[in-house]
Amino acid sequence: MYEGAIQDLIDELGRLPGVGPKSAQRIAFHILSADPADVTRLATVLNRVKDQVRFCTTCYNVAESEQCRICRDPRRSDEFLCVVEEPKDVVAIERTGEFRGRYHVLGGAINPLEGIGPDNLKVRELMSRLGSGEVKELILATDPNTEGEATATYIALLVKPMGIDVTRLASGLPVGGDLEYADEITLGRAFEGRRAV
Amino acid sequence: MYEGAIQDLIDELGRLPGVGPKSAQRIAFHILSADPADVTRLATVLNRVKDQVRFCTTCYNVAESEQCRICRDPRRSDEFLCVVEEPKDVVAIERTGEFRGRYHVLGGAINPLEGIGPDNLKVRELMSRLGSGEVKELILATDPNTEGEATATYIALLVKPMGIDVTRLASGLPVGGDLEYADEITLGRAFEGRRAV
Structure with missing residues (x-):
C-alpha cells in the first residue's frame, strides 16, 4: 500500500x-x-x-557469557534446583525474592501435538546435573496447564528413584482474586491443598 | 531483569x-x-x-522520490483534491477505489490542547496549491472527531471565498452496522443527511 x-x-x-x-x-x-x-x-x-545472547551452559537461561548471572553467583544454594519452562519464568520467580537456589530451563514443555517430546527439552542435561548429588530438592515450576503438568509428572517419575525430594508449586486461588470468579479446577485444587491455619 | x-x-x-x-x-x-x-x-x-522515506514535495504523503506515486500518476484528475490528516488516510481512501483525484496530507489536525495550530500543518502549502486554479472541488476528509471537524471548518472558511467547491465526507451509519448500537451523534447525523431513495 x-x-x-x-x-x-x-x-x-x-x-x-x-x-x-x-x-x-x-x-x-x-x-x-x-x-x-x-x-x-x-x-x-x-x-x-x-x-x-547465548544460553547458559549450566542452566540454559539466557546469558551473555559462558554462564548466566545466577549460576555464577556463589551465594546461591546448590541444594535447591527449580525447573522452569522458559527464561521468562526465571525472571518471574526471581521477582518474588522467595527462592535462593539454582534454576534449570527446559526450553519448553512436553507437547505431543506440536511434536515436542523430552528429547527436544533439556531433560537429559537436567538428569546429568542431578547426577552430581548436590541437589536435595527439585522444585517443578512448569506452567500449571496440561503441557506443564505432563512435563512435571514425567520429570518426577524419572527423578524420584534417585532419592531427591521432588516438589511442585502449589495450585490454588490467586492472591487478591475473587472466589466467585475462580474456575472450578482452580477452586478444586485450592480445596485439595487446604492448609491448617 | x-x-x-x-x-x-x-x-x-x-x-x-x-x-x-x-x-x-x-x-x-x-x-x-x-x-x-x-x-x-x-x-x-x-x-x-x-x-x-521522504515526504512528497507536492502533497506531503510518504514517498521515496521527490514526488509520491499518486502525484506522479498522469491519469489522475487535478480537478479533485482530497485533504486528509495522515498518510494512512490516503491508503484507506485508495483502498475504496472511489477516488481518482489528488491528495493533500496535512500531517495532523488542529488541536489547541496539544498546541497544534494551522501553522504546524501543511495548510499554507494547501492554499498555494489551490492558487493554481486547477482544483474544482476540495474534499475535506479529515477524521470525523472534534479535531478533524475543527480543521475541516477552518479550511472551508479559507477556501470558500476562492470559488472552489468545498465538500465534506458524509457522516452516518457505518455499512453493516446495527442501528440499535449507533451512538446518538452518528444516528443524528444519519437523520440530518438522509437522502431520497
Whole structure:
C-alpha cells in the first residue's frame, strides 16, 4: 500500500508475534517520525542480541557469557534446583525474592501435538546435573496447564528413584482474586491443598 | 531483569507505541529464536526507512522520490483534491477505489490542547496549491472527531471565498452496522443527511 521502505518495514513488523497490520503501521509511522538516534539504537540492539545472547551452559537461561548471572553467583544454594519452562519464568520467580537456589530451563514443555517430546527439552542435561548429588530438592515450576503438568509428572517419575525430594508449586486461588470468579479446577485444587491455619 | 542485550532489546521495544512490557518481552524472545536473516532484514529496513522515506514535495504523503506515486500518476484528475490528516488516510481512501483525484496530507489536525495550530500543518502549502486554479472541488476528509471537524471548518472558511467547491465526507451509519448500537451523534447525523431513495 505504501511506497518502498515504509511498506517493507510494516511487513517486517507485522511478522512479529502479537503485532497486527494496524499496530505494524502505527509503529512504522512512529519510527518514521522518531529521533534517528533512537531508531539506530533499536537496529543495533536487534543485531547485537543475535550475536551476544547465548544460553547458559549450566542452566540454559539466557546469558551473555559462558554462564548466566545466577549460576555464577556463589551465594546461591546448590541444594535447591527449580525447573522452569522458559527464561521468562526465571525472571518471574526471581521477582518474588522467595527462592535462593539454582534454576534449570527446559526450553519448553512436553507437547505431543506440536511434536515436542523430552528429547527436544533439556531433560537429559537436567538428569546429568542431578547426577552430581548436590541437589536435595527439585522444585517443578512448569506452567500449571496440561503441557506443564505432563512435563512435571514425567520429570518426577524419572527423578524420584534417585532419592531427591521432588516438589511442585502449589495450585490454588490467586492472591487478591475473587472466589466467585475462580474456575472450578482452580477452586478444586485450592480445596485439595487446604492448609491448617 | 535479563542480562545485557536481551534486556536492552526489551527496553527499546517497550518504547514503541502500543508495545507494553509483556509484548516487548515476547517479541524479544521471538527475535532471539528467529532466523538471523529475518532479524538482519528488520534491522536493515529500520535504518533504511529513515534514510530513504521522504515526504512528497507536492502533497506531503510518504514517498521515496521527490514526488509520491499518486502525484506522479498522469491519469489522475487535478480537478479533485482530497485533504486528509495522515498518510494512512490516503491508503484507506485508495483502498475504496472511489477516488481518482489528488491528495493533500496535512500531517495532523488542529488541536489547541496539544498546541497544534494551522501553522504546524501543511495548510499554507494547501492554499498555494489551490492558487493554481486547477482544483474544482476540495474534499475535506479529515477524521470525523472534534479535531478533524475543527480543521475541516477552518479550511472551508479559507477556501470558500476562492470559488472552489468545498465538500465534506458524509457522516452516518457505518455499512453493516446495527442501528440499535449507533451512538446518538452518528444516528443524528444519519437523520440530518438522509437522502431520497
